[in-house]
Amino acid sequence: MKATSFDIAYRAGVSQSTVSRALRNSPLVNEETRRKIQAIAKELNYKVDKNARNLRSQQSNTLALLLFEDTDVDESQINPFFLSMLGSITRACSNAGYDLLVSFQEMDNDWHAEYADSNKADGIILLGYGDYTDYREKLVQLHQQGTHFVRFGAEVSDMPVTSIGGDNVSGGKQLTEHLISQGCKTMAFIGTISAAAPEFLGRYQGHKEALEAAALTIDSNLQINAISTEQAGYQATKELLKRGVAFDGLFGASDLIAIGAMRALQEAGLQVPGDVAVVGYDDIPMARVSKPALTTVKQDTLLAGQLLVDNLLAMIAGSKPKTILMPVQLISRESSVK
Amino acid sequence: MKATSFDIAYRAGVSQSTVSRALRNSPLVNEETRRKIQAIAKELNYKVDKNARNLRSQQSNTLALLLFEDTDVDESQINPFFLSMLGSITRACSNAGYDLLVSFQEMDNDWHAEYADSNKADGIILLGYGDYTDYREKLVQLHQQGTHFVRFGAEVSDMPVTSIGGDNVSGGKQLTEHLISQGCKTMAFIGTISAAAPEFLGRYQGHKEALEAAALTIDSNLQINAISTEQAGYQATKELLKRGVAFDGLFGASDLIAIGAMRALQEAGLQVPGDVAVVGYDDIPMARVSKPALTTVKQDTLLAGQLLVDNLLAMIAGSKPKTILMPVQLISRESSVK
DNA sequence: CTGAAAGCGCTTACAG
DNA sequence: CTGAAAGCGCTTACAG
Numbered sequence: 001m002k003a004t005s006f007d008i009a010y011r012a013g014v015s016q017s018t019v020s021r022a023l024r025n026s027p028l029v030n031e032e033t034r035r036k037i038q039a040i041a042k043e044l045n046y047k048v049d050k051n052a053r054n055l056r057s058q059q060s061n062t063l064a065l066l067l068f069e070d071t072d073v074d075e076s077q078i079n080p081f082f083l084s085m086l087g088s089i090t091r092a093c094s095n096a097g098y099d100l101l102v103s104f105q106e107m108d109n110d111w112h113a114e115y116a117d118s119n120k121a122d123g124i125i126l127l128g129y130g131d132y133t134d135y136r137e138k139l140v141q142l143h144q145q146g147t148h149f150v151r152f153g154a155e156v157s158d159m160p161v162t163s164i165g166g167d168n169v170s171g172g173k174q175l176t177e178h179l180i181s182q183g184c185k186t187m188a189f190i191g192t193i194s195a196a197a198p199e200f201l202g203r204y205q206g207h208k209e210a211l212e213a214a215a216l217t218i219d220s221n222l223q224i225n226a227i228s229t230e231q232a233g234y235q236a237t238k239e240l241l242k243r244g245v246a247f248d249g250l251f252g253a254s255d256l257i258a259i260g261a262m263r264a265l266q267e268a269g270l271q272v273p274g275d276v277a278v279v280g281y282d283d284i285p286m287a288r289v290s291k292p293a294l295t296t297v298k299q300d301t302l303l304a305g306q307l308l309v310d311n312l313l314a315m316i317a318g319s320k321p322k323t324i325l326m327p328v329q330l331i332s333r334e335s336s337v338k
Numbered sequence: 339m340k341a342t343s344f345d346i347a348y349r350a351g352v353s354q355s356t357v358s359r360a361l362r363n364s365p366l367v368n369e370e371t372r373r374k375i376q377a378i379a380k381e382l383n384y385k386v387d388k389n390a391r392n393l394r395s396q397q398s399n400t401l402a403l404l405l406f407e408d409t410d411v412d413e414s415q416i417n418p419f420f421l422s423m424l425g426s427i428t429r430a431c432s433n434a435g436y437d438l439l440v441s442f443q444e445m446d447n448d449w450h451a452e453y454a455d456s457n458k459a460d461g462i463i464l465l466g467y468g469d470y471t472d473y474r475e476k477l478v479q480l481h482q483q484g485t486h487f488v489r490f491g492a493e494v495s496d497m498p499v500t501s502i503g504g505d506n507v508s509g510g511k512q513l514t515e516h517l518i519s520q521g522c523k524t525m526a527f528i529g530t531i532s533a534a535a536p537e538f539l540g541r542y543q544g545h546k547e548a549l550e551a552a553a554l555t556i557d558s559n560l561q562i563n564a565i566s567t568e569q570a571g572y573q574a575t576k577e578l579l580k581r582g583v584a585f586d587g588l589f590g591a592s593d594l595i596a597i598g599a600m601r602a603l604q605e606a607g608l609q610v611p612g613d614v615a616v617v618g619y620d621d622i623p624m625a626r627v628s629k630p631a632l633t634t635v636k637q638d639t640l641l642a643g644q645l646l647v648d649n650l651l652a653m654i655a656g657s658k659p660k661t662i663l664m665p666v667q668l669i670s671r672e673s674s675v676k
Numbered sequence: 677c678t679g680a681a682a683g684c685g686c687t688t689a690c691a692g
Numbered sequence: 693c694t695g696a697a698a699g700c701g702c703t704t705a706c707a708g
Binding site: 014015016017018021027028029030033052054055056057058119 | 677678679680681683684685686
């Protein structure tokens with residue numbers, strides 16, 4: 001069957017302890033002995049048993065990635081924005097010699113206890129926008145338990161948590177200034193404005209700041225709540241059109257919302273960007289492909305994934321939680337250029 | 339610190355063995371004793387240590403998902419088609435009480451030894467199209483080692499491996515028949531035709547069968563190799579246009595290829611579908627959004643993910659490998675309807 | 677530099 | 693139904 005360190009010890013004529021040391025590159029081993037042992041290990045196709053190692057050393061060398069979804073979203077669809085972070089997270093983990101456990105969670109599950117307490121993972125990465133109110137409570141519990149975790153998203157007030165997120169206020173501002181520069185005077189905003197959705201709230205705040213700076217009016221009739229799906233964006237925009245308040249610019253709080261909004265506008269016979277200029281947020285792959293291609297704000301997901309892992313590892317090693325605000329980048333495409 | 343089964347035993351006034359049994363719902367425990375133990379466990383926030391359990395019981399209760407990429411693809415991008423399976427795979431795993439380890443691999447790495455030998459995972463799920471030649475060799479090794487694994491994709495000839503895949507021949511045939519029904523007479527095929535890419539090969543075969551059945555000619559000048567990226571589809575189509583051979587239908591071997599192809603056609607001043615009808619393959623989210631929306635073949639990724647997990651678990655439990663060919667579904671959209 | 681020994685926290689025959 | 697004991701395969705003080 002599977003070779004153990006005792007099998008190697010026997011063949012090498014040394015003790016099992018020495019095998020263990022040699023394989024872990026301990027300096028406490030004669031160079032020649034080490035080479036001999038490593039040769040035998042290779043020959044026998046030996047791999048250290050992770051369960052034994054982890055049990056003994058009391059660490060799992062594993063990180064857990066938990067993805068959250070709004071429960072009202074189609075089960076099969078994950079927000080493509082978070083998916084795009086998966087690549088850099090897995091890569092950063094494997095570079096650090098860590099394994100990555102991935103799981104989708106409903107907000108209301110018992111996930112906050114599951115991973116760290118069972119020694120499955122040394123730390124947790126949290127990804128996903130959901131109802132912040134539920135979420136916050138679990139975060140508090142995680143923190144009280146002393147679990148190491150990091151999350152992508154807006155800063156969590158009055159709690160020492162490592163949050164890495166894009167600068168939503170700046171992104172919202174840049175997009176709105178861009179719309180203004182294209183001549184837009186009356187702008188709609190589609191996306192939930194609530195403390196439960198701090199990302200969207202930040203974008204909306206930037207949006208307002210830009211409007212105020214340009215002395216443009218903010219009409220609450222031109223804002224409609226929507227979660228981050230194409231369908232929600234479509235419905236909200238149809239609802240908006242029903243209200244009969246004219247607008248020449250539309251800010252979708254996410255790309256999915258904006259893409260749904262464009263569909264609703266086009267179905268209503270409006271030209272994008274001619275009649276209404278549209279912008280989104282996230283720069284998901286779809287944004288390049290939609291017609292017209294969507295102007296948006298890009299968050300550097302590659303960097304974010306790397307930072308998430310690096311900071312989690314640092315926390316496990318004992319450093320303090322911190323907040324990182326990543327710069328965002330405006331990507332101008334056809335949907336907003338009049 | 340963290341509670342152990344001994345802590346619970348002490349408080350409950352029973353032996354540690356009884357605690358273990360009670361928590362695993364063994365019938366060998368008095369109902370009242372069990373309730374008492376479970377209450378204490380809950381109170382202490384006790385979770386079974388996975389490493390200890392796994393070491394003792396010699397199974398990891400974990401599956402590994404390995405995603406492969408062509409090395410020439412942008413590092414940050416994963417084929418959205420495979421990503422869409424991630425959701426159903428994680429869900430199927432957690433329903434079965436298994437954890438899922440996710441990792442991206444380069445084809446040339448040592449992944450085939452990494453997981454099973456170290457007892458990290460009881461079985462492996464392989465996802466991704468890559469160069470089949472390299473791939474096949476590793477599969478043989480995995481099989482020889484007795485590792486349990488399943489893969490999504492075309493059947494592997496003369497090797498007992500569980501392969502679950504869509505019916506590429508049927509899909510290729512359906513799409514081509516659809517193009518013929520729209521009046522196309524001369525069709526281009528963009529996608530690598532090689533034994534190293536059996537998925538595309540199957541689609542091409544179905545394509546040819548449909549053309550032959552309709553007595554249409556197959557011009558090798560109208561086929562160009564391309565891997566599954568938008569960029570490759572774009573480049574190949576530009577190359578095709580340079581050849582100056584006229585065509586009125588274009589079959590992209592994947593949606594990404596087809597979307598790149600549409601861009602090249604449109605840039606060349608051709609109307610899709612007016613001048614050239616275009617079809618793709620996979621039904622990735624982008625296909626709905628592109629303009630014109632892309633006609634394609636949908637593979638049931640939800641079902642596929644579930645089957646992959648179910649069959650891997652069955653193999654671990656001792657059942658024989660098998661091949662499953664899943665039906666595919668034509669989705670007709672604007673890009674092909676003249 | 678090396679070996680003997682303890683022990684990580686469980687599960688599971690074995691005996692009662 | 694319950695307990696005492698062995699043992700999964702390692703790592704790591706401890707002693708030399």
